[in-house]
Every structure is written in C-alpha cells, then in structure tokens.
Amino acid sequence: MEKIVQALRMEREKPFCAYIYDLPKLRQHVNQLVTTLPSSCRLFYAIKANSDETLMKTLAPIVHGFEVASLGEIEKVRAVDQKIPILFGGPGKTQEEIEGAIHYGVTLLHVESLHELQLVNHIASQKGTTVSILLRVNLRHSVPNAQLKMAGVPTQFGIDEVEVPQAIALAKKLPNVKLLGFHFHAMSNNGDSKAHAAFVDHCYELAKRWGKEWDIDISYVNVGGGIGINYQNIDEQFDWDDFMKSLHRVLEKHKDANWQTLFECGRYITSSCGYYAAEVLDIKQNHGRYFCVLRGGSHHLRLPAAWKQSHPFTIVPIEKWSYPFMRPEVNESEITVAGELCTPNDILARDQFVSRVRVGDILLFSYAGAYGWAISHHDFLSHPHPEHLYVESDSIGHSDAPKFVEI
Numbered sequence: 574m575e576k577i578v579q580a581l582r583m584e585r586e587k588p589f590c591a592y593i594y595d596l597p598k599l600r601q602h603v604n605q606l607v608t609t610l611p612s613s614c615r616l617f618y619a620i621k622a623n624s625d626e627t628l629m630k631t632l633a634p635i636v637h638g639f640e641v642a643s644l645g646e647i648e649k650v651r652a653v654d655q656k657i658p659i660l661f662g663g664p665g666k667t668q669e670e671i672e673g674a675i676h677y678g679v680t681l682l683h684v685e686s687l688h689e690l691q692l693v694n695h696i697a698s699q700k701g702t703t704v705s706i707l708l709r710v711n712l713r714h715s716v717p718n719a720q721l722k723m724a725g726v727p728t729q730f731g732i733d734e735v736e737v738p739q740a741i742a743l744a745k746k747l748p749n750v751k752l753l754g755f756h757f758h759a760m761s762n763n764g765d766s767k768a769h770a771a772f773v774d775h776c777y778e779l780a781k782r783w784g785k786e787w788d789i790d791i792s793y794v795n796v797g798g799g800i801g802i803n804y805q806n807i808d809e810q811f812d813w814d815d816f817m818k819s820l821h822r823v824l825e826k827h828k829d830a831n832w833q834t835l836f837e838c839g840r841y842i843t844s845s846c847g848y849y850a851a852e853v854l855d856i857k858q859n860h861g862r863y864f865c866v867l868r869g870g871s872h873h874l875r876l877p878a879a880w881k882q883s884h885p886f887t888i889v890p891i892e893k894w895s896y897p898f899m900r901p902e903v904n905e906s907e908i909t910v911a912g913e914l915c916t917p918n919d920i921l922a923r924d925q926f927v928s929r930v931r932v933g934d935i936l937l938f939s940y941a942g943a944y945g946w947a948i949s950h951h952d953f954l955s956h957p958h959p960e961h962l963y964v965e966s967d968s969i970g971h972s973d974a975p976k977f978v979e980i
C-alpha cells in the first residue's frame with residue numbers, strides 16, 4: 574500500500590487526501606469467513622458500516638445477503654442487486670419504511686417492539702400479504718463486555734427479554750406476520766472469540782426454550798454482528814479460527830436444533846480493506862508537544878474522535894519538496910495527529926512515537942474501511958472531500974469514473 578500511495582501522490586499537484594479500498598483483500602478476507610463458517614450458518618453484511626457502492630458490488634457475490642436499518646439502505650442494496658436477501662432491523666421503523674420493505678421483497682423484518690409488531694401486521698394486512706419476522710430481543714444477561722452494548726443494559730433496542738413471551742403470544746395471534754425466530758444483535762467491537770461463542774450459546778438456549786414453550790418452528794436465530802477490530806494493537810486481532818472451533822462445539826451441543834444461524838457483521842467485514850491517507854500540512858510544537866496537522870481529519874474519519882482513541886497509522890515517506898526553505902520534521906518523538914478542523918476534538922491519534930515525520934509525508938491509517946467515512950460529518954468547515962479510490966489487482970479505479978489506471 575505504501576508504494577501505491579507514493580505513486581498516487583506523484584500524479585497529483587494538491588496535498589493528498591484519499592480513502593483507498595483494497596478490493597482483492599476484501600474478497601479474500603470475506604471468502605475465508607464464508608468458507609470456514611459451519612454449513613448451517615449464513616453471513617450477511619451490515620451495510621451501515623460502509624455502504625460504498627463499489628464495496629457492496631464486490632461483496633454481493635460472496636456474502637449471503639445484506640442487513641439494513643432504513644429504507645434508504647434498502648434502496649442502496651436494490652440498486653446493486655435486485656434479488657439478494659435483505660434483513661431489515663433497527664428501531665423506529667415508519668409506515669413508509671415497512672411498506673418499502675414489502676415492496677422491495679425484504680426477506681426478514683426484525684421487529685423491535687410490541688407496537689411495531691402491530692404496525693407491521695396492520696400494513697401487511699392492508700397490502701394483502703404476510704411478513705416474515707424475527708423478534709429482536711434485548712437480553713438481560715450474558716452480553717460480552719464489548720466497546721458498545723445494545724443489549725444487556727437499558728437501551729432503545731429490541732424487546733426486553735422479560736416481555737418476549739408477551740410478544741410471541743401477540744405474534745402468534747396476528748394473521749399477517751409469520752414468526753420465524755429471534756434476533757440477538759447485542760454489542761459492537763467484541764474482541765474475545767470465546768465470549769462471542771458463549772454469547773451464541775446463550776442465544777441458542779433462549780431460542781430453544783421459547784421455541785419449546787410456545788411451540789414455534791424456529792427457522793432462524795440471528796446472533797447479530799459485533800465482532801471487533803483491535804485498533805490499539807493491530808497484530809492481535811479477533812481469533813476467527815478459535816471462534817470457529819468454539820462455534821462448532823456450540824452447534825454440536827445444540828445439534829437437535831435445525832435452524833439456520835445468521836451473522837450480520839459490519840465492522841469485521843470491511844474494516845481491514847480500507848485505508849485513509851492524509852498528507853502532513855504542518856508540524857509544530859505547542860506547550861512542549863508536537864502536533865502534526867493533516868489535510869483531512871475527523872470530518873473524514875470520525876471513529877477515533879468518537880471513541881476517544883488513537884487510530885493506527887504508518888508514515889509513507891514522500892521525497893518531493895518544492896519550496897526554497899527548510900522542510901519541517903520531527904525525529905524520535907511522540908506526536909499528536911490533528912486534522913484541519915477548528916476544534917480541539919479533531920484528533921486522530923495522540924502521543925504516538927514516530928522515528929521521523931516531515932511536512933509532505935503521508936499518514937496512512939489502516940482499518941479505516943468500517944465506520945470511517947460512513948459516520949463522519951463531511952461538510953463541517955467545507956474542506957474538499959477525500960478521493961475514493963479502489964485498488965483492483967494492479968490498478969486503481971475511481972468511484973465516479975469506471976476507468977482503471979495502471980500503476
């Protein structure tokens with residue numbers, strides 16, 4: 574990636590700022606996930622992590638489907654693929670969204686409350702159809718200690734575990750919904766493979782108990798996404814192989830269950846294929862600390878500011894220097910990496926040791942493919958947007974022009 578960035582910089586006049594996606598890397602990573610999952614499991618991509626069209630087109634032939642949380646996301650999926658299965662979740666679904674879900678042939682709708690259950694049934698009956706649903710459960714216990722928790726604590730998500738029997742009873746009475754199972758997405762950025770397998774086990778226990786007590790023929794148990802990225806120590810990532818071993822043991826323990834298990838991962842699918850590259854515009858020392866100011870910042874990559882953490886980066890040396898005065902540089906020191914916004918919150922990394930960085934070098938942030946551009950406030954301060962570039966084998970493609978440039 575370093576050589577690619579150097580070559581791209583050579584072709585440009587202005588300071589460099591780009592998201593770069595490595596498509597062969599994405600394909601290889603996701604193929605490996607899909608082929609190592611047990612045969613009763615299905616992998617969906619939660620597109621809110623990054624709904625970039627080129628990434629979705631790359632993923633569509635590999636994953637089993639897409640998970641969405643709005644009508645806008647349903648339309649993005651259908652623009653890429655007319656047929657691919659869609660799972661639709663998220664709190665506060667409107668009548669228009671539920672009608673859209675029916676119109677676009679959503680496979681499963683994840684119902685988030687008793688009111689929503691009534692609303693889905695009402696709309697389906699008006700349209701003379703039946704909607705297949707999973708009930709989204711907000712668990713009381715046994716949610717791994719991940720960075721963000723959507724369940725196991727009071728949140729706006731899902732139906733409280735203690736109210737699930739009531740929801741099942743209602744769903745069974747309503748003629749235009751078909752209850753096919755349960756949905757348990759409960760956390761984000763969990764790094765512990767054993768805890769993740771124990772979570773799946775807990776979901777199966779509950780699904781089994783409710784299935785038996787209420788005589789439901791369960792077709793699907795959706796255990797959500799939530800598999801994490803270690804941004805602090807990039808050499809120690811989620812142990813997928815160990816998770817597969819543990820998952821096989823859990824499936825063996827529940828081999829009387831004949832449902833399909835659905836995973837709907839976001840971060841773990843697209844994070845590693847994405848890079849954010851931003852050129853150093855200035856280096857200064859204030860109050861005894863070194864600051865590197867970038868052409869870019871948290872308006873492009875909000876994740877480190879949102880989570881108050883340092884995002885991993887490497888320095889791509891750029892030899893070109895076109896001014897007749899000395900090039901600022903810092904050696905063997907700790908730097909704080911700031912963006913170009915006029916707020917002290919625009920920080921991408923703090924107190925990171927570097928052996929050398931100069932004005933004009935490029936900082937290359939890795940693991941920027943999920944919750945990067947997608948969650949950022951792009952137009953705050955009205956700086957130009959970054960380029961969006963796609964590495965395809967030995968060439969680079971631009972999002973707005975189909976031509977691929979050899980490098």
Ligand SMILES: *Cc1c(COP(=O)(O)O)cnc(C)c1O
Pocket residue numbers: 619621622640642662663758760761762797798799800837838839840841
């Ligand atoms: C965000 C979300 C996901 C994906 O979460 P990751 O942590 O990115 O894997 C899956 N399901 C639901 C319901 C979500 O809201």
